[in-house]
Amino acid sequence: MDLLDTLTAKGLRGEVPTREEALAVLATTDDELLDVVAAAGKVRRRWFGRRVKLNYLVNLKSGLCPEDCNYCSQRLGSKAEILKYTWLKSDQAAEAARAGVAGGAKRVCLVASGRGPTDRDIDRVTDTMAAIKDADPEVEICVCLGLLSDNQAERLKAAGADAYNHNLNTSESTYGDITTTHTYADRVDTVQKAHGAGLSACSGLIAGMGETDEDLVDVVFALRELGSDSVPVNFLIPFEGTPLAKEWNLTPQRCLRILAMVRFVNPDTEVRIAGGREVHLRSMQPLGLHIANSIFLGDYLTSEGQAGQADLDMIKDAGFEVEGAGEATLPRHRADIAAAASACGTAASSCGTAASACGSGGGCGPCGGHAHEEAAVSEEPAVSADASDSADSFGSADSAASAGELRSDLVKVRLRGAGTELAPNA
Ligand code: SF4
Numbered sequence: 001m002d003l004l005d006t007l008t009a010k011g012l013r014g015e016v017p018t019r020e021e022a023l024a025v026l027a028t029t030d031d032e033l034l035d036v037v038a039a040a041g042k043v044r045r046r047w048f049g050r051r052v053k054l055n056y057l058v059n060l061k062s063g064l065c066p067e068d069c070n071y072c073s074q075r076l077g078s079k080a081e082i083l084k085y086t087w088l089k090s091d092q093a094a095e096a097a098r099a100g101v102a103g104g105a106k107r108v109c110l111v112a113s114g115r116g117p118t119d120r121d122i123d124r125v126t127d128t129m130a131a132i133k134d135a136d137p138e139v140e141i142c143v144c145l146g147l148l149s150d151n152q153a154e155r156l157k158a159a160g161a162d163a164y165n166h167n168l169n170t171s172e173s174t175y176g177d178i179t180t181t182h183t184y185a186d187r188v189d190t191v192q193k194a195h196g197a198g199l200s201a202c203s204g205l206i207a208g209m210g211e212t213d214e215d216l217v218d219v220v221f222a223l224r225e226l227g228s229d230s231v232p233v234n235f236l237i238p239f240e241g242t243p244l245a246k247e248w249n250l251t252p253q254r255c256l257r258i259l260a261m262v263r264f265v266n267p268d269t270e271v272r273i274a275g276g277r278e279v280h281l282r283s284m285q286p287l288g289l290h291i292a293n294s295i296f297l298g299d300y301l302t303s304e305g306q307a308g309q310a311d312l313d314m315i316k317d318a319g320f321e322v323e324g325a326g327e328a329t330l331p332r333h334r335a336d337i338a339a340a341a342s343a344c345g346t347a348a349s350s351c352g353t354a355a356s357a358c359g360s361g362g363g364c365g366p367c368g369g370h371a372h373e374e375a376a377v378s379e380e381p382a383v384s385a386d387a388s389d390s391a392d393s394f395g396s397a398d399s400a401a402s403a404g405e406l407r408s409d410l411v412k413v414r415l416r417g418a419g420t421e422l423a424p425n426a
Contacts, residue, residue, distance in 0.1 A: 004039040011043030011267040014333075016224060019217055025261040026213040030253050040260035041290035047268040047331045048293035051323040052315050053107065055142075055272065055294060056100025056426060058418050059301045060128065061087050061112035067146075067181045070243040071169075071206055071236055073302045073413075074113040076181075079241030082302040085419040087112070087124055094131035096418040097139070103308045103426035104322045105297050106329075107140040108132060109165060115182065116147035116190075119155075126159040133160055138325045142202055142230075147182060148190045153197035164194035165202040167232065170211055171218035178209060191226050204232035204274060207258050208250040216258060220265045227337075229330060230294065231266050233259055235276030237303055240408055250276075252284035259291040268331050275300045279410045286318040294329070298426035304412040308426040 003024050007017055028036050063084030065074045073080035088096070097108040110125060117125070122145075129141050142163035143156055153164060168187050169175070175184035195201045203226060205219045223231055235255055238245050255276075263271050272294035273281070281288050289295075298308040305311070315322060328335055417424030 004035055007264045008039045008042050011040075011264055012046050014047070014268050016267070017264050019221065022217045022220065022261050022265055023213055025264060026216065026257050028257060033253055033256060036260045037256055037287050037290050040263040043263055043267045044271075044291055044293055048270075048329075050320045051293060051327065051329075052289060052320045053270065053272075053294040053323040053329050054100075054103070054105040054297040054311070055107040055109055056097065056103070056105035056297050057109045057111060057299065057301055058088075058093050058096045058100070059083075059111050059113075060093055060125070060418075061085065061114065062302065062419055063113060065113040065115070067115050067179065069169075069179045069181075071178060071209055073237075073239040073242055075242065078239070080239040080302070080413065081241070082239075082413050083415065083419050087121075088128075088418060090124075090127045090131040093128045093418070094135060096424060097132045098135060099417070099424045099426045100297055101136050101139055103297050104312060105426070106138075106323060106325050107142055107163075109142045109144060109296075111144040111165075111301055112146070114146050116149065117145040117152060119152070121145060122152055122155050122159075125156065125161075129160045142200075144202075146190075147186055148193045150193075153193045153199055157197045157199050161199060163200035163202050163230065164190075165230075165232070166190045166194065167204045167206070167234070168219050168222055168226075169204075169206045170209060171215035172222070173218070174211055174215050188222075188226065191228070195227060200229045201227060202230040202232065203228040204230075204234065204272070205262075206234040206236055206275075207255070208236035208238075208247060208276070208280070209244060210247055210249065216261065217265075220262050224265055224269075228266075228269065229334065230270040230272060231262060232272040232274035233262055233292070234274040235280040237276045237279055237300075237411055238408075239303070239411060239413075245408075250280045252281050255280050256284060256287055256291065259288055263291045268334050270294050270329055272296070275303070278306050279303075286314055289315065289318050289320050293323075298424055299414045299417055302414050304414050304416075304425070308424075 003021060007021060010017055025036060063074045063082055066076050068076045073082050100108055110128060125143055132139060132141060140162045142165050143161045144165035166187060170178060172184045191201050191203045203223055207216060235250055236244060236247055238247050271292045273288050273292045274296060277285060277295065297311050299305045323329060416422035
């Protein structure tokens with residue numbers, strides 16, 4: 001059985017491939033690309049059907065961050081001409097969120113620049129969440145405020161947050177190359193705090209920062225181990241005025257391979273195409289929908305996305321449908337695991353108990369892959385799985401042909417929506 005048959009069969013069973021198999025996906029050639037997308041598409045349809053979850057970003061506080069993340073337009077010393085403003089008022093943030101929900105978003109992501117929130121900041125976000133949920137009680141809220149201190153995740157959970165986003169971004173071994181003001185371990189700690197408080201963990205990566213294939217595979221397996229329910233895959237937006245401004249080393253083909261690898265390692269987890277979708281996938285965006293089951297609607301934190309209507313048209317034209325507020329995103333066994341983790345309140349990585357000892361009835365699946373894999377076998381498919389295609393031979397390939405080529409024409413700073421008087425594009 002060749003690589004793609006193996007990966008498809010494992011994905012349909014909810015099993016994780018080996019590290020070598022994940023690396024082999026990244027080494028496929030352009031001739032094999034459509035076969036890779038088709039294989040990942042079968043896995044995606046098995047667990048998520050043809051649904052696309054829409055998420056909407058509200059940047060509560062923009063720029064002026066004291067941290068030095070090299071990829072970030074809001075970093076210390078950034079010369080990127082982005083919007084800079086301090087905390088939006090609750091009604092301003094709720095108004096921005098409403099635009100996203102009206103456009104079809106079922107999750108609103110409340111983000112603030114900075115190392116981490118103060119307790120006063122948690123109060124602010126609590127008020128904002130109340131204003132959003134007053135207008136639309138069904139909307140999911142994910143909060144992204146940086147590194148969390150003790151009890152802050154619990155406060156956010158009690159205030160109605162559904163999820164917390166904190167990305168690992170890159171592998172542990174290269175983390176020090178992109179940030180010096182905090183560590184990979186700090187990031188893992190915050191994801192664990194969020195998960196331990198019963199928040200759904202949203203944690204992902206950034207590709208295109210000069211990392212190796214091994215780095216990408218390392219971080220994706222680390223995210224799997226952490227029990228992330230949602231994995232945003234960002235493609236670096238090389239903002240002028242940041243240290244990575246010249247890191248134009250992604251192609252649409254490379255992005256699709258990365259998405260496919262992430263999908264095979266996370267067959268039943270939400271995989272989201274995040275920042276850089278328009279910049280790097282460009283006209284290949286619809287193929288990304290065959291692999292990922294989630295995207296952002298409209299603009300990003302500090303850069304413009306394509307118009308929200310263009311996102312909706314793309315989804316429809318590609319034969320997919322927007323996931324409704326009443327539809328569960330995760331397959332039932334994954335949702336049960338998340339609920340169990342919430343009920344027992346145990347941090348994913350620190351829970352060493354067997355499922356039966358947890359007392360939650362569902363098992364602490366995020367502690368490792370096995371509980372989830374066993375559950376996956378008995379899960380009814382979201383749609384019937386189709387037969388595996390065969391694939392041709394695999395050789396190494398390099399499609400990162402645009403390295404060093406400046407495409408700053410593709411990066412547009414966001415000057416509308418949250419923090420401005422202008423309407424958002426959702
Ligand atoms: S990623 Fe977050 S912590 Fe890092 S510089 Fe940007 S806003 Fe600050």
